[in-house]
Structures are given as structure tokens and as C-alpha cells.
Amino acid sequence: MNPIRWGIVGLGNIAHKFACDLALVSDCFLQAVASSDSKRAKKFSTQFAAKDYYSNYSDLFSDPNVDIIYIASLHTLHKSLSIEAMKQGKAVLCEKPMAMNQIEVREMIKTAKENNVFLMEALWTRFNPAFEQVNRWVKENKIGPLRYINSTFSFNALDKGVDSRIFNLKKGGGSLLDIGIYPIFLAYHFLGFPADIKASAILTKEKVDKQIGFIFSYSGAQAILYSSFTHNEDMRATICGENGEIYMNSQWHHTPNVQLINNGKEMKKSFDFLGTGYTYEIEEANNCIRNNKLESSKWSLKNSEDVVTLMDVIRKKVGVIYPTDKEQARN
Ligand SMILES: NC(=O)c1ccc[n+]([C@@H]2O[C@H](COP(=O)([O-])OP(=O)(O)OC[C@H]3O[C@@H](n4cnc5c(N)ncnc54)[C@H](OP(=O)(O)O)[C@@H]3O)[C@@H](O)[C@H]2O)c1
Structure with a gap:
């Protein structure tokens, strides 16, 4: 072709x-x-x-x-x-x-x-070689039944004004949609759709989330997830099972370095990246x-629909409502 x-x-x-x-x-x-x-x-x-x-x-x-x-x-x-x-x-x-x-x-x-x-x-992130390695480790049952995922995404964007796409409600501002989607992706990819969600956010005056924490509960597992525009952080991700742990090093969403601890033995893997990772x-x-x-069979349309559905549920719990939500509710 x-x-x-x-x-x-x-x-x-x-x-x-x-x-x-x-x-x-x-x-x-x-x-x-x-x-x-x-x-x-x-x-x-x-x-x-x-x-x-x-x-x-x-x-x-x-x-x-x-x-x-x-x-x-x-x-x-x-x-x-x-x-x-x-x-x-x-x-x-x-x-x-x-x-x-x-x-x-x-x-x-x-x-x-x-x-x-x-x-x-x-x-x-779904297509990055280091993430593919983590995916293989989990599929090969290297860490046993999954029990806990911890993932965050934050950076300090407080210098951006209320008109920026980061903070403006009409431009879809808020950390959840912009960067909270990465922690959601990680939990959803490995644990699926949660049975229950708890969420708590700090909103701006214009009612967009400047920081937000959420817990996904599953039968036998929990994911503790967070995103924010109010501070920097090193952003590692942790995936734990009964028999081991996986760490995705800073910044996990595009890291070339991942680590497996399996029954006390440690293995590190590093990947060369082509470009920035896109x-x-x-x-x-x-x-x-x-x-x-x-x-794509790796990131399907159903996967995108599920992730946006999770973001809708979280937004409802913390009161982030965009003009487009209101328009659609009227129609
Ligand atoms: N995958 C990643 O790593 C990653 C990283 C950053 C952002 N993103 C995503 O990419 C998208 C764009 O983000 P960005 O950081 O590139 O945004 P950006 O630099 O602020 O703007 C992107 C473009 O949006 C267009 N635009 C249309 N209406 C606009 C308006 N009212 N105000 C400002 N811009 C307007 C402009 O395109 P014109 O040239 O046509 O004027 C502008 O150049 C977002 O959805 C974000 O989630 C992804």
C-alpha cells in the first residue's frame, strides 16, 4: 500500500x-x-x-x-x-x-x-513499549491476582488564566478530562469497570476541578487515583498483586522504565523510545x-466509551457540569 x-x-x-x-x-x-x-x-x-x-x-x-x-x-x-x-x-x-x-x-x-x-x-500510553511490558507481566500472572493500583497525574498549571483551556469551563477545563483520564485508563485497563466509585474534588470559582481524587472499588481490589493542576509531583504508578508489584517509573504515562518485583526478586526493564512516544x-x-x-483492538471504541462514562460518573459526583452537558440534557 x-x-x-x-x-x-x-x-x-x-x-x-x-x-x-x-x-x-x-x-x-x-x-x-x-x-x-x-x-x-x-x-x-x-x-x-x-x-x-x-x-x-x-x-x-x-x-x-x-x-x-x-x-x-x-x-x-x-x-x-x-x-x-x-x-x-x-x-x-x-x-x-x-x-x-x-x-x-x-x-x-x-x-x-x-x-x-x-x-x-x-x-x-496504551501503545508505549514499557506499558506493553507491564501488560505482559500482568497477563503472565507474574504478580498474581491484582489487589491495588495507585496512579496519579499532576502538574502545576496555576499560572494559566481562567481563559485557558486548562481552567475555562466553556473550553472543557479541569484536570479530570485532561489528565485524570490517564489514571482512569490504567485502572480500567487492568481491573475493568469498577463496582463503586468515590470521588472528592477541589473546584475553582468557575466550577472546574483543579484537583480531584477518586477511588475505584472492585470485588477484591481497589484503585486510588488522582489528578491535579495545582502542584508538581513525580508521577509513578504502582500495580500490586498478591505475589508481587509492578512500578512504572516517573512519569509513568510515558516512561521507558518499569520494574517487577516477583516473590521478592527484582527485575528492571528499560526501552528505547522512538521520538517522544506518539x-x-x-x-x-x-x-x-x-x-x-x-x-484498534488495543484501544477500542468500547474502551473510549467506557472511560468517558467513568468520567461522567465522577464529574456528577463532584459537580463539574459543562455547557454541552446542559444542552444535551435539554434535547
Ligand atoms: N496526548 C498528549 O500527550 C496531549 C498533550 C497535550 C494536549 N493533549 C490534548 O490535545 C488537545 C489540544 O491541547 P493543546 O495543549 O495542544 O491545546 P492548545 O495548544 O491550547 O490549542 C490547540 C488548538 O485548539 C484550537 N482552538 C480552537 N478553538 C480554540 C479556542 N477558543 N481557544 C484556543 N484554541 C482553540 C487552536 O487551533 P488552530 O490552530 O486551528 O487555531 C489551537 O491551536 C486537548 O484535547 C488535549 O487534551 C494531548
């Missing part, structure tokens, strides 16, 4: 990192980019050698030379942009969180199925497209 031709929409912080990594992956290239700002689109296309650029997202979605669109805009725009792209027949890799709530994610999945196109949430989700999307798969 010919190389996979990528397009990127929303040329902010993550789009730049992603484009650096895209250039490292074989058998694909950056065909075109789109931004609301034409100067930004032109500068980005020059920096990353894209063949075309647009100052209108729709022009990118209808470009016949593009196979897959990476959606790198605000959370609040993930649903509408992904749907518009899929209706033009494009495959979509959409940044996390897939969308603002379960209703939106279901609408995206329905559109993917109706248009017979590939859709995946860009949950890059390369692995790009390879997964490319492979799915090459093999005519409409979703």
Missing part, C-alpha cells in the same frame, strides 16, 4: 509534538494541515514539510489526498471536528479525551460505523488502516 497521508487540524501545543513524531514513522507523511489562523497554518506546514495548508478546517476534510486526520483541537471541538472529517470519508485519530461526555462519544462511534471509517482515541499510536493507526480495521 502507498504511504499513509496524514492531516492535522488545530495547530497548538500537542500538534507540534505529534508532527515531530510523525516524521519519524515509516510509510506515512504529513500531507496537509489546517488552522483557524492562516499564518499559523503556513508556518506549521513549512516547519514540518506538509505538502498543503488550509485556514479552513473543512478544506482539509475534503482534501482527496488525505487518508487520516489527527484532531488536536480543544476537547469541546473533538466531536464536531471528528464527525465532519468522518462524513468526508476520512479516518480519524482524535486526541484524548475522545469527547466531552458519553453522548458525544456514542455519536462519534455511530458516525464512524455509518461511514465505514477508522476511529481511535489518541490514548498514546510514534506508537501513529504506527497503530497506520497498521489498522493498512489492514482495513475500523478500530
Whole structure:
């Protein structure tokens, strides 16, 4: 098959990192980019050698030379942009969180199925080699029945204003959707959907969560999870079973270093990373497209739907309600 031709929409912080990594992956290239700002689109296309650029997202979605669109805009725009792209027949890799709530994610999945196109949430941690090693250790029963997971994600973003995407309610602000999704992913991946959830948050005046802790309870296991924009932290993850422990070193969501302690014996593994680590989700999307798969078996559409459902439940418990939740409740 010919190389996979990528397009990127929303040329902010993550789009730049992603484009650096895209250039490292074989058998694909950056065909075109789109931004609301034409100067930004032109500068980005020059920096990353894209063949075309647009100052209108729709022009990118209808470009016949593009196979897959990476959606790198605000959370609040993930649903509408992904749907518009899929209706033009494009495959979509959409940044996390897939969308603002379960209703939106279901609408995206329905559109993917109706248009017979590939859709995946860009949950890059799932595809990292060190995480794959942890996955193998757990599957090989190296630590026995799982009993406890501890995972956090925090950084100090207090210098960001109330208009930033981090803190603005209308832009989908709050730590849960932005970074709490990683601890949720870890617990969900290994323990599944919890039987019970407890949550407690500290909200800003605008009622977005600046820090939030939550406990997932399972029969025989617990996951203690946390995210925050109010302080830095080294961010390790711990997975414990009856016969051993696994540690994912700082910062666990993109660590190259993991450690297994099995019946008292310690084993450390380190992995070389290609780029920053977005390369692995790009390879997964490319492979799915090459093999005519409409979703990834490693991070499926059901997985994305479950994770957003968990975030809906947690948000309800702590009182974080976005304008889009209210609109959907009215309809
Ligand atoms: N996987 C990861 O490691 C990772 C890391 C960071 C962020 N993310 C995700 O990526 C997405 C974008 O995050 P980011 O940090 O890249 O955001 P960002 O730099 O603040 O902005 C991304 C883009 O959103 C578009 N946008 C549309 N309406 C906007 C508005 N009203 N205000 C500001 N920007 C607007 C702009 O695109 P135009 O160029 O079209 O103007 C902007 O460049 C988020 O959903 C986030 O969760 C993922």
C-alpha cells in the first residue's frame, strides 16, 4: 500500500509534538494541515514539510489526498471536528479525551460505523513499549491476582488564566478530562469497570476541578487515583498483586522504565523510545488502516466509551457540569 497521508487540524501545543513524531514513522507523511489562523497554518506546514495548508478546517476534510486526520483541537471541538472529517470519508485519530461526555462519544462511534471509517482515541500510553511490558507481566500472572493500583497525574498549571483551556469551563477545563483520564485508563485497563466509585474534588470559582481524587472499588481490589493542576509531583504508578508489584517509573504515562518485583526478586526493564512516544499510536493507526480495521483492538471504541462514562460518573459526583452537558440534557 502507498504511504499513509496524514492531516492535522488545530495547530497548538500537542500538534507540534505529534508532527515531530510523525516524521519519524515509516510509510506515512504529513500531507496537509489546517488552522483557524492562516499564518499559523503556513508556518506549521513549512516547519514540518506538509505538502498543503488550509485556514479552513473543512478544506482539509475534503482534501482527496488525505487518508487520516489527527484532531488536536480543544476537547469541546473533538466531536464536531471528528464527525465532519468522518462524513468526508476520512479516518480519524482524535486526541484524548475522545469527547466531552458519553453522548458525544456514542455519536462519534455511530458516525464512524455509518461511514465505514477508522476511529481511535489518541490514548498514546496504551501503545508505549514499557506499558506493553507491564501488560505482559500482568497477563503472565507474574504478580498474581491484582489487589491495588495507585496512579496519579499532576502538574502545576496555576499560572494559566481562567481563559485557558486548562481552567475555562466553556473550553472543557479541569484536570479530570485532561489528565485524570490517564489514571482512569490504567485502572480500567487492568481491573475493568469498577463496582463503586468515590470521588472528592477541589473546584475553582468557575466550577472546574483543579484537583480531584477518586477511588475505584472492585470485588477484591481497589484503585486510588488522582489528578491535579495545582502542584508538581513525580508521577509513578504502582500495580500490586498478591505475589508481587509492578512500578512504572516517573512519569509513568510515558516512561521507558518499569520494574517487577516477583516473590521478592527484582527485575528492571528499560526501552528505547522512538521520538517522544506518539510514534506508537501513529504506527497503530497506520497498521489498522493498512489492514482495513475500523478500530484498534488495543484501544477500542468500547474502551473510549467506557472511560468517558467513568468520567461522567465522577464529574456528577463532584459537580463539574459543562455547557454541552446542559444542552444535551435539554434535547
Ligand atoms: N496526548 C498528549 O500527550 C496531549 C498533550 C497535550 C494536549 N493533549 C490534548 O490535545 C488537545 C489540544 O491541547 P493543546 O495543549 O495542544 O491545546 P492548545 O495548544 O491550547 O490549542 C490547540 C488548538 O485548539 C484550537 N482552538 C480552537 N478553538 C480554540 C479556542 N477558543 N481557544 C484556543 N484554541 C482553540 C487552536 O487551533 P488552530 O490552530 O486551528 O487555531 C489551537 O491551536 C486537548 O484535547 C488535549 O487534551 C494531548
